[in-house]
Amino acid sequence: MSELFSIALFWSIIRTSTPLILAALGGMFSERAGVINIALEGMMLAGAFTAAAVTYAAGNPFVGLVAGMAAGVLVALIHAVACISYKADQVVTGTAINILMIGMPAFLSGAFFLSSGSTPQIPKGQLIPWTPIVIAFALVPIAWYVLYKTPFGLRLRAVGENPEAADAAGVSVARMKYAGVLLSGALAGIGGAYLSIGQSSLFTRNMTSGRGFIALAALIFGKWRPVQTLLACLLFGFTEAVSIQMQGVMKLPSGEDIPVQFIQMVPYLLTIIVLAGFIGSSRPPQALGIPYQKER
């Protein structure tokens, strides 16, 4: 047991929660503006692939990071145009983007690198293991400040809670929603970039493996608030870190290994429980998921 709870585990938690924090904070901006974002997974994949491909081509991870962020924004733009301008169903659009982004990176890497869905290995000196971590943790207070202490944040929240009132007060509902969704793409893009050029050294097919959904779960578990969302991400990062570390280490009193699958389930079970209202009430933004039709 003692070898499990150690400095190594601490850093492991920091690493596993970093992409979750980035994507979850991104999702927060989108959902606080009233746009459901189950496309975080797809945005992360776009960021991860683009960051790895550009870093490999340019030889500079910072260029790669910015490119990954831009790719996230581009994917978010699809979501925004479909949901906000053309009033498409937000969940359906999100699903479409997720399917599209499983295929697109693999399709492009097959064409550019003649591989089956992965980018070439990036040399160790061209990775950025620290920058995204710093960005992620620094973003929590910044997101809190922006959301609660700036006119932008007030308008964003107003649009998500009561778009009619915000509109009547002169706020452009569509513009705020666009801002929220594009911000989510930028942050999820950085989160994805961290996976490919921070934690690892190449892009592999479907490398996010559900982290976009865990980030969404953390956002709901954190009740759509920055600090609680950070804590949820750390908790879910902890479960991932433990499930990596404990294989063969932690045993039941009967001497059997604790099945890793049970630990993997924890974030999802907790989210269902908190959403059902068993651990305090978790209330989504009032107008979440409802397209806004301006009265004429």
Add this chain to the structure above:
Amino acid sequence: MIFLRQLLFPLIAVIAAFIVGGILILLIGDNPIEAYRLLLGSALSWPDGIGYTLFYATPLIFTGLAVLVAFRCGLLNIGAEGQLYIAAFATAWVGITFANLTAWILLPLCFVAAILGGGVWGAIPGVLKARFGSHEVINTIMLNFIAVALCSYFTQYHYKLPGDPIMQTTPIGPGAHIARLGKFVPGLPERIPVNVAFLLALLCCLLVYLFLWRTKWGYELRATGTNPSAAEYGGISIRKQIIIAMTISGSLAGMVGINEVLGYRYRYYDGFSDNYGFTGIAVALLGRNHPAGVVVAALLFAVLQRGGIHVDGFSENVTKDIVQVLQGTIILFVAAEAFFSGSLGRFGLLKRAKV
């Protein structure tokens, strides 16, 4: 005319997606016409192409119907993926545990396991929504991951042959096998796994149609979907309808287990689903949430899936991933229908169609 307009949008969406895909193929320096010829040609060849296309269409019809039933009640079931995993495992469990029973008893038991397994897993988010008001979309996403983890746990720790490097259970009893269509169709070899479950899928389309549009229960379910407050005012219990719709939806998704376990692999194979649950959303949407449309859309996606494998092997730069790109783009265009009605309206096409 209304019928034609119902056809028009899905058709435009598919064509638009193929154009987008074509541009992508051009950009990476390949010939789109050639790639599409490979894609469609291989899927429509006899017997392998058509046989496999029907085999791939089977789970998509089930999941498409599952999404459709929930949709008609105003719910979005994106949990078909989890429901079909639980159902497939339950089917295999019955097939393994009671392997010695004769086919007349074992087969019905396996069918019940598939339907019940999917139904129960679908009912959970239904009950959670009816009882606590929690959103079915989030809960079904979470339940998908839980289902995958559960099935993987039981396979790895309890039902795998010791030492088997593949994550799969021991085989089911021979009494639980269902016949492949090759047994009845001359010229169709039995190695092609399309089986009786395909006919069952078509039967389910008919049953879902009759249920939704020809029975009182179906009427109540659709009334809840179109206008919940009016339905409630008319004496329909919305909570009950939500649970019923999610249970039926889950059962339909669960029948994928019949195709997979009883007709194809004769065991549970971990991670077998090629995003069937999510593609089901595309199938239902493209099929305009109508059982007949679901069959057509499922066949189209099955053609893509089958053809994708061929493109992968014979084209230089284009990989099978183009299929997912096409699928995603089709859903995007179908979802943002206003995009077409807006642009068509601008050219005066739609006004004419209205007359």
